[in-house]
Amino acid sequence: MDRVLASGMVAQGPEVAAFEQEFSAALAGGREVVAVNSGTSGQHLGMLALGLQPGDEVIVPSFTFAATANTVAVCGATPVFVDVDPETFTIDPAAIEAAITERTVGIQPVHLYGHPAPMDRILSIAQEHGLWVFEDAAQAHGATWQGAQVGTFGQGGMFSLYPTKNMTSGEGGMVSCASPELSRQVRLLRNQGMEKQYANEVAGFNNRMTDIHAAIGRVQLGRLPGWNATRQKNAAFFDANLQGVVTPVVRDEASHVYHQYTIRIEGASAEERDAFATALREEHRVGCGVYYPTPVHRLATFRSEADLPVTEVLAREVLSLPVHPSLSEGDRERIVAAVNDVAKAGA
Known part of the structure; x- marks a missing residue:
């Protein structure tokens, strides 16, 4: 921590960049990840970057923390609630299929309590209907489904780094991105719409992670x-x-x-x-x-x-x-x- 403070780069800087690279290698299958100031911010920016807009519907489980649905709602879209598997507590693929309408654009499965959702079946449904998948992996750092890490199945995924999670950065989140286009859009949205200073490209937010939080996260990641x-x-x-x-x-x-x-x-x-x-x-x-x-x-x-x-x-x-x-x-x-x-x- 003294090293970070002495560097003078307390805001988003080299520690954040290093944390993103290390997190990608350890937990996201090498996918590009974007550090943000909370898991909720990660969900919000990820779905905005996927193009979520008013009038759209996203299928979500109801047996989860409210942020899963809140982040759909604050985009102006509608969360459509479906039931879960009584044994694993994760979203029921049959319920997903039954809830799809002409307004459905995406599915947000939750890897609840650390158990992965059945991603093979969910991806099959999504591909059949032309839907995106954004994983809520807030509680599942390191969990796998059929040998693949959660957060690497859909177009994007979110990991929370809140203090109660399996690892923390004090506060923060990570967005895993399946494409360079999605990653760039999330990076713009987290930083007031800028990739270069004062060259604002979109209306964005201040959702950056600090180097202080990233330094904590890097230590936690190793443990x-x-x-x-x-x-x-x-x-x-x-x-x-x-x-x-x-x-x-x-x-x-x-x-x-x-x-x-x-x-x-x-x-x-x-x-x-x-x-x-x-x-x-x-x-x-x-x-x-x-x-x-x-x-x-x-x-x-x-x-x-x-x-x-x-x-x-x-x-x-x-x-x-x-x-x-x-x-x-x-x-x-x-x-x-x-x-x-x-x-x-x-x-």
Whole structure:
């Protein structure tokens, strides 16, 4: 950090350029990537660069964080909400096909909790209907589908570098781009529409990453493989020892990086799931969280009439347990004992 501050290049500079190159090699299959100031900015600029405009529709899952749909809406387009796979929590390809209209221009699959969406089927649908695909890989750094890294399937993709993610730059995001044209457009949009100073080509934004954030990200990037391996080790321990709950499913084609380790309290109401979480926190001092208690299509900002039965069930049943790389063996055993105790008490 002292080196960056001493350089005098605190704004977007050589650290950002180096971070983009290293991130591309490590996590984006060599695709050109563009660093921005947040994952949400990455989604927004990526879809603007793809030409998204008012009147267009983009198919998105409702079981996700609101930013997935917000970034479609702030482009003036309409997010069309569809259901998800009850086992992997990722977008259901059959639901995508059923939602396509003459206004559909794209699909935004989410690699939720670190498990990849079924990209082969999604790409097949997109190609058949002439749609673009922009991946939301905010939670899936290093995850793969059929051996290929997420963020390398569609025309573009976004990775979040928010502090809670598997790696962070303090705050920031990356946009992976399948073409030089898309990359150039994202670069223009992030920097007030300029490639050369004062030569504004389009109306853009100030969505740049600083060299300070990039320097943090470069260090984190080198540690990510070890951290992901530890997350997977922790998840395997939970898979083998948790009782009375539904543990995460991992498809044969997938590698899961467990941004969240999310169980289901099968058959529970939201109140029963919340009571389960309260018992873990208050009786056993085990932290946990619900991602996400309100499906995006039911938020006040959208109020969609979509009928999404799987999403509604998951919103009632899911609960995420600690899986981060700092867990000790004792922590893992205490989490298992706590979950099994609460599950047994509620049986």
